[in-house]
Amino acid sequence: MIEKLDHIGVAVKSIEESMLVYTEILGLKVTDIETVEEQKVRTAFIPVGESKIELLESTSPDGPIAKFIEKRGEGIQHIALRVDDLKQKLEELKQKGVRLIDENPRIGAGGAKIAFIHPKTTKGILIELCER
Numbered sequence: 001m002i003e004k005l006d007h008i009g010v011a012v013k014s015i016e017e018s019m020l021v022y023t024e025i026l027g028l029k030v031t032d033i034e035t036v037e038e039q040k041v042r043t044a045f046i047p048v049g050e051s052k053i054e055l056l057e058s059t060s061p062d063g064p065i066a067k068f069i070e071k072r073g074e075g076i077q078h079i080a081l082r083v084d085d086l087k088q089k090l091e092e093l094k095q096k097g098v099r100l101i102d103e104n105p106r107i108g109a110g111g112a113k114i115a116f117i118h119p120k121t122t123k124g125i126l127i128e129l130c131e132r
Contacts, residue, residue, distance in 0.1 A: 002089075006082035006112075006130050007045070007052040011068045011075060015044045015057045018074075022046045022053065036109050041065050043109040054080070054109065078116070078126040086113045086131040093117065105131070 012018040015033065022028045023046075033044045040063030044055040056077060058066035068077050083089045086105045093100060102115035113131040 001084050003082045003084055005051045006080040006128075006132070007054045008076060009054045009056050009078040009080065009128070011065050011072075011077040012055050012057055013069060013074060015042060015055050018055050018057075019044055019046070028053075032110060034109055035059060038106070039064065039108070041109075045110070078128050080114075080128040080130050083129050083131055086115060086129055089129055090115055 010018070019030050023030060028046050028048065030044050030046050033042070035042045037059075040058060040060040042057045042059055044057075046053040046055070056065045058064075058069070060066065065077065090100065090103065090105070094103065099118040099121045100115065101118050105113040105115050108114035108128075108130065110132070115129050117127040117129065119126045
């Protein structure tokens with residue numbers, strides 16, 4: 001079951017520069033900054049009510065975030081929906097013939113189990129499913 005909007009991922013060139021928009025202008029606070037080596041990304045989470053904004057900075061010129069920015073510029077990269085049982089949700093989607101980037105959960109920022117639905121299935125929107 002999808003429980004709620006977990007976060008919105010925003011691709012940025014610099015977390016330090018971009019976080020100023022949220023901290024200095026909007027008065028929000030950054031709670032966690034971490035590097036996820038496997039995904040070649042550095043992340044910063046900014047809570048907004050029950051959801052978060054996740055700033056994503058590439059740690060490598062060939063990383064997915066660097067490629068996204070090169071192609072589309074900085075901006076919203078994905079929408080993450082929280083699910084109660086990721087493995088079960090992926091099986092359900094596979095049975096429906098949904099094209100997945102991840103057929104099995106992997107570990108993302110903050111230790112969450114994550115998997116992505118291919119944007120060709122979702123009219124161009126990259127959707128992340130996460131279980132915390």
